[in-house]
Amino acid sequence: MNSKSKVPCIPIEGSISYEDWLKGRRHRREIGNLVAPEIIRRKTSSSDRRLKKLFNGERGLPFTPTEKL
Amino acid sequence: MDADKIKSALADITAEQDPTIKSLKMASLCSALWTERGVELVVVGGSAIEILTEGAYASGDLDMCHATKASLPIRERQEVMGLLGAKGGPRNWQVAGMYVDVLGFAESFARTPYRRVQAPYGEVLVMKPEDLLVERVLVSVYPGENQTARDCAKKFIAVIICGDIAVNWDEVRRLAKLPEYRNLPECEKLVKEVADELKVKSPLHPD
Numbered sequence: 001m002n003s004k005s006k007v008p009c010i011p012i013e014g015s016i017s018y019e020d021w022l023k024g025r026r027h028r029r030e031i032g033n034l035v036a037p038e039i040i041r042r043k044t045s046s047s048d049r050r051l052k053k054l055f056n057g058e059r060g061l062p063f064t065p066t067e068k069l
Numbered sequence: 070m071d072a073d074k075i076k077s078a079l080a081d082i083t084a085e086q087d088p089t090i091k092s093l094k095m096a097s098l099c100s101a102l103w104t105e106r107g108v109e110l111v112v113v114g115g116s117a118i119e120i121l122t123e124g125a126y127a128s129g130d131l132d133m134c135h136a137t138k139a140s141l142p143i144r145e146r147q148e149v150m151g152l153l154g155a156k157g158g159p160r161n162w163q164v165a166g167m168y169v170d171v172l173g174f175a176e177s178f179a180r181t182p183y184r185r186v187q188a189p190y191g192e193v194l195v196m197k198p199e200d201l202l203v204e205r206v207l208v209s210v211y212p213g214e215n216q217t218a219r220d221c222a223k224k225f226i227a228v229i230i231c232g233d234i235a236v237n238w239d240e241v242r243r244l245a246k247l248p249e250y251r252n253l254p255e256c257e258k259l260v261k262e263v264a265d266e267l268k269v270k271s272p273l274h275p276d
Contacts, residue, residue, distance in 0.1 A: 010121060010234045015185030015192060021120075024233055025089075029123040031231045032224030035266050039125045040220040050168060051129050060129030061088040069123065 026069035082165040092131045097188030109136040111194040124224040130168035134175035203244045226263040238272045
């Protein structure tokens with residue numbers, strides 16, 4: 001646990017457990033949303049053809065809304 | 070990993086609708102199978118940033134590299150991915166409703182370790198955030214301004230500053246001075262911008 005944050009920190013040494021990684025997801029998303037738009041997935045890339053074919057015209061699965069993380 | 074466990078993992082990953090969890094689980098399964106054959110994989114690029122930040126940035130493909138000099142021969146790669154019912158290859162495959170790319174040797178200059186997440190099918194190595202941060206700042210500026218890379222770098226910096234990812238700032242500074250990047254002023258500027266927005270002191274301040 002980091003002193004600045006109430007959620008488990010992804011450490012330099014050792015590992016973070018899956019449960020702790022899950023626990024921190026919402027906080028990480030919320031922090032990012034303070035400084036940039038919520039969804040920043042690129043609109044295009046060289047992989048567009050294969051991605052859009054697999055994901056019904058999108059470039060990936062929709063992101064889980066912040067409130068559901 | 071026996072066939073039943075692989076089958077059960079594949080069913081779980083195929084059904085998973087959260088793109089970041091799906092990606093982490095797939096990285097976990099692939100890493101376990103490749104490790105059994107003596108090769109460590111590491112998640113890189115946007116996929117790594119997504120696992121570290123939840124930045125809603127990555128697309129539907131998972132990028133991995135070899136963490137060690139060792140690699141698997143093409144034939145063996147195809148056999149391993151065949152165990153997962155993958156299509157394509159020998160460097161990218163469609164599997165369980167997503168794409169997996171296994172590229173070459175991971176490009177890393179940081180002296181810090183790969184980060185480690187204990188995922189459902191085994192440990193996942195994730196590219197060092199020190200490398201990812203300096204690289205993303207570089208891409209946000211060169212060859213021309215790139216707003217998506219800038220937003221991504223800002224989110225990354227914010228999550229680090231708030232203490233959710235531990236980084237070695239001395240190492241960030243060292244990397245940004247390397248001939249490979251030469252972007253310390255750009256890194257300092259963007260870290261300060263984010264720190265100012267969050268009303269905290271920049272950890273990369275020149276003094």
